[in-house]
Amino acid sequence: MYECLKGLEPARVFELFGELCRIPHGSKNEKAVSDYICRFCEDRGLEVWQDEAYNLIIKKDATPGYENAPTVILQAHLDMVCEKNAGTDHDFTKDPIPVLRDGDRIYADGTTLGADDGTGVAFAMAVLEADDIPHPRLEVVLTADEEAGMSGIKAIDFSKITGRVIINLDCSDQGIVVGCAGSAVIRLELPVEREAVPGNWECGELQIRGLKGGHSGLDITKERGNANVLLARILSSLAETCQVRVGGFHGGLQTNAICREAEAKIAFPAERREEVEACLEAWERILKKEFKISDPDVRVGLAEPAEGWGVLKPESQEKLLDAMLNIDCGVIAMNAEVPGVPETSGNIGVVTTESGKVVIRTLYRSCYDSKKQYVVDRNRRLARLLGAEFSVESSSPEWEYKADSRLSALIQRIYEKRFGKKLAVEVSHGGNECGAFFKAFPDADIVCTGTQIIGAHTPDESVLVSIVQKEWEMLCLTLKGMLEY
Secondary structure, three states, X not given: OOHHHOOOOOHHHHHHHHHHHHOOOEOOOOHHHHHHHHHHHHHOOOEEEEOOOOOEXXXXXXXXXXXXXXXXXXXXXXXXXXXXXXXXXXXXXXXOOOEEEEOOEEEEOOEOOOHHHHHHHHHHHHHHHOOOOOOOOEEEEEEOOOOOOOHHHHOOOHHHOOOOEEEEOOOOOOOEEEEXXXXXXXEEEEEOOEEOOOOOEEEEEEEEEOOOOEEOOOOHHHOOOOHHHHHHHHHHHHHHHHOOEEEEEEEOOOOOEEOOOEEEEEEEEHHHHHHHHHHHHHHHHHHHXXXXXXXXXXXXXXXXXXXXXXXXXXXXXXXXXXXXXXXXXXXXXXXXXXXXXEEEEEEEEEEEEEOOEEEEEEEEEEOOHHHHHHHHHHHHHHHHXXXXXXXXXXXXXXXXXOOOOHHHHHHHHHHHHHHOOOOOEEEEOOOOOHHHHHHHOOOOEEEEOOOOOEOOOOOOOEEEHHHHHHHHHHHHHHHHHHHHO
C-alpha cells in the first residue's frame, strides 16, 4: 500500500484504490487490471464473467432482509486517461502511478491520477467484499475503454444483466447527474506532400506551453485555450507575414482532454529570424490578454528542432491550416433547457504528422443525436473539400433526463436527511456508459454519482479524502435505503 494512503478511512477503499494505481490501466490496456479484479472476485466466491474486451460482470446475493428489494447495478470503468506533463519520465504501459498526498488532497507526480474512475472501481470492490453493508442483489459491471471510445460497453452481453436500477460511479462533481451528452470521435487524414527546406533558411520548433487543459466536456465552458487551435492561429499569421513554412504539427494525447501542449516544426528565411521572434513575442502578449482569466500562464516559444525533416509543400500547408481553422472547437451551442450546460461542443484533441499525412482527431458532444450528426456531417463535407479521408472512430448515445426517477428522489431524500441540505442534481455535458444502458434498457432508472474529480483528464487531477469519505457514506446509505425505493 502507498505510504501516503495508510491510516485513511474508509481504509479498504483507499487500500484498493492504491492497488489499482499500481497496475497500468490506460485505455485499451485493461487486461492486467481486469484479471486482478477477476481473481479478487473468484477468491471471494463471487459469480464473475470476463469477456474478450476485458469487461467484468459480477454478481452478489442480497443480504438478509433485502431479497425483495430491486437488484442494483453498480457500474464503473476500468481505464484511465493517460496525460502527463512534458518532461515527465513515466511509461503508462508499465509504471505504477506515483501517488502523493498533501493533507486532504491526493494527486500524482506529473501525471493523471486515475481516480477517474479508480475511486468508482474501488467503491464497487469494497462493497463486493464487505459483509457489513446491507444491500439488495448486486450486479457490478466494470467496463473497459470508456475514455477512448466506449468500445467496452459496446461489447457487453446485456442478456447477462437483469437489474434496471443503475448507480453509475463515474461522476466528476459533487452531487448527482441524471443525464449526459452523447459523443462522436471524428478522424480526418489529410494527405500532404513534402519538399526540402530551402537553402539558407533556419529551422525551429514553435511550442505552445503553460495551458491548463481539462475535461473536454466538463471544462469546455471555461474558455480555456486549446493548444492545437492556438498553434494553428499563430502558424497562419507567420505564414502570411514572415514566409514561415510548416514541417510538422503535433498536439495533444487524448481526444477527451482539452489540448494543453502543441508544437510545430517550422522553417523561415535566415534574414527574417528577428521578425519571427518579434511576432512570437507579440502572439504571447495577445494570448495572455485573451486568456488572462482562464489560462494566464500560456507561453509561446521557439526551440531547436530535431534534424532530418523537410517542409510541407505550399498547397499541403494551406490545406492543413484550412482544416485546423475551420473545424469547430469549443462550445457550439448552449442548452436552452438547462442553464449553464452546453448543448453541443467540439474538441480538437489530437493532431499528429505521420508519413504522408496529418491526422486530426476531434471529439464532438451533444445532448441531441440530431445535432451530433449535424457536426459529423459538416466534418464529412469539409474533408471532401480538402481531399482528406474521413471516418467516425467511435460514437456513443446520449442519456435522456427522466424527471420521475425514483432512484434520484431516494438519493436526494437520504442526502438531505444526512447532511441537512439539498443535493445538487445536474445534467452533464460529459459522457459515460449511462447512454448505452439507457439505449439497452429504456425503462432503467439511472443515476450517476461518485467522487468529485478535480482537474479531470489533466496531470493536475486530484481527489479530496474528505469527499471520498462522504461519497462512500452516501453509497452505503443508498444501498441500505433501497428498501424504501
